[in-house]
Amino acid sequence: MRRELLVPKLGLTMSEGVLVEWMVQPGETFKVDQGLFVIESEKAANEIGAEADGVLLEITAQAGETLPCGTVIGYWDDGQAGEGVVVLNAPPVPAQAAPSAVAAPVVAAVVSMVPSGQRIPVTPLARRLAAQQGVDLGDVTGSGPRGRIRAKDVLSKVELLAQAAKGRDAKNIQNSPSAAVAPVATPATAQGTLRAPSNLERTVAQRLTAAKQQVPHFYLAVEAEMSAVMALRRQLNEAQTRQRLTLNHFVLAAVGQALEVMPEMNRVWTEEGILNLNSSDVGMAVNTDKGLLVPVLRGVGRQSLGALAQQAGELIGRAQAGRLGSADMQGGAITVSNAGMHDVTYMTSIINPGQSMILGVGSIRELFRPDENGQPVIRREMGMVLSADHRVLDGVSGLKFLKLVVQALQQPMGLMVA
Structure with a gap:
């Protein structure tokens, strides 16, 4: 049966949230409690898990959007017979993504891909920091379980890159894989530099x-x-x-x-x-x-x-x-x-x-x-x-x-x- 995915209300005062990322793409199957998407409230990024096994049919909201609680952001099929939500021009589900198919192993974190095809577990906050700072997650060594990359690992890499940009330890940095990653420039003003606040800071x-x-x-x-x-x-x-x-x-x-x-x-x-x-x-x-x-x-x-x-x-x-x-x-x-x-x-x-x-x-x-x-x-x-x-x-x-x-x-x- 076709069902809706909604922006959850994660607290008494929460009226809206930022859709940080999708952890499952249309056509992919998922298991109960597997992370589907990440919503950022005024205080924290929250990984929203599946309430049952199913397949993601359609995404109607994109990462980075600020959405009121209760907004429909996608549709999924729970594999049960019955009359569900009817939506015109719904994209077909690939045969290999049927609900009965075996889902890929679940990693208790956001998963990133590197050029070699290796899957790297990354926490939602670490991924967001990496995107904001222009850090290649493939160059970051994770300190968490199974090599999971945490926020502090990304911040350590940012500090290393900042030192490289200032010319300190340039010789050693040149020989490391992170040498090709340039720090993100910020617009300069007469008073100093300006940067956009993060979603969390703005909220x-x-x-x-x-x-x-x-x-x-x-x-x-x-x-x-x-x-x-x-x-x-x-x-x-x-x-x-x-x-x-x-x-x-x-x-x-x-x-x-x-x-x-x-x-x-x-x-x-x-x-x-x-x-x-x-x-x-x-x-x-x-x-x-x-x-x-x-x-x-x-x-x-x-x-x-x-x-x-x-x-x-x-x-x-x-x-x-x-x-x-x-x-x-x-x-x-x-x-x-x-x-x-x-x-x-x-x-x-x-x-x-x-x-x-x-x-x-x-x-x-x-x-x-x-x-x-x-x-x-x-x-x-x-x-x-x-x-x-x-x-x-x-x-x-x-x-x-x-x-x-x-x-x-x-x-x-x-x-x-x-």
Whole structure:
């Protein structure tokens, strides 16, 4: 039966996506879960797999197009009898591509061809980077399983080519296969060079601009005394070496616990209405070579510190390796963005699209403050700024929420209980 292929909606806030590439061509058969095409949302490139065995009949959209969710981009046949979608002038399916034919082995990545005919597994992000930078994938050595080429492999080749263009190590580069690959020129202006933003950069810029313009932000700033957390962290890390705890783990745990105590804060604005979330999920800003990504930790308020640290470590590793899927970055009402390692005192942030809050965390400062007797004592204070969506939250509830976070950090033994 003839069936449609649609641009999927990969999150609450996704309205459109960029068709990055087709992984199957008309007339080719495929197996269930085999990658058919790659769609790029505002946060990640997602390989869309087949829901059943079949054959691709027709492609109605080309790579590079930006398409609304639900757009028909092609047709396929599932081999079942019945009345399907009727389309005039549908291209005939070659006999060798019948659904009963045996499909080629599936590689868990995009596959590229080199002149020798060898098939090279390539991740979608790596292929896109190679196309943008003019890198021949045949000259790139993959570091992944079965020689799969990853984004970092392409970036390493780009750096090597840049060095060659500047004349450094020219003699060695001449003798390598990559010598024939020239770096992509960018148009020069009086102020510098100009390049077109990638699809991901353009989409992120559009989404954050819209978030700042359309979401009525309000801001609340507080300080938390962190001496108790610092002492507890040091004690726990000295007692075990398997999972090292960071201050950010305590902040994430405090936010998750506050969401459990105040479930009315765990809500987001949607086109259909105000959505009250069931799970205390918390986004975590992670800096990568692609830029800032926000994977979402699940059920933070009901986890132990150790389990939270393990989940966070796994997500950070996948983010830095370019292996986050769209599902990893969906959900949650709040994100924690920690800039304390950069000696930032306070940070006001833009709310992540689809959420209602973001907590900007600054560095810890040693300050003299008067105690109850008026005598100066050293306090280790950490500044935090909550940016919140005034459509679903108000200042009073925001202050109560922040007070819970501060209390949890200043009495951190309560975070030890899941």
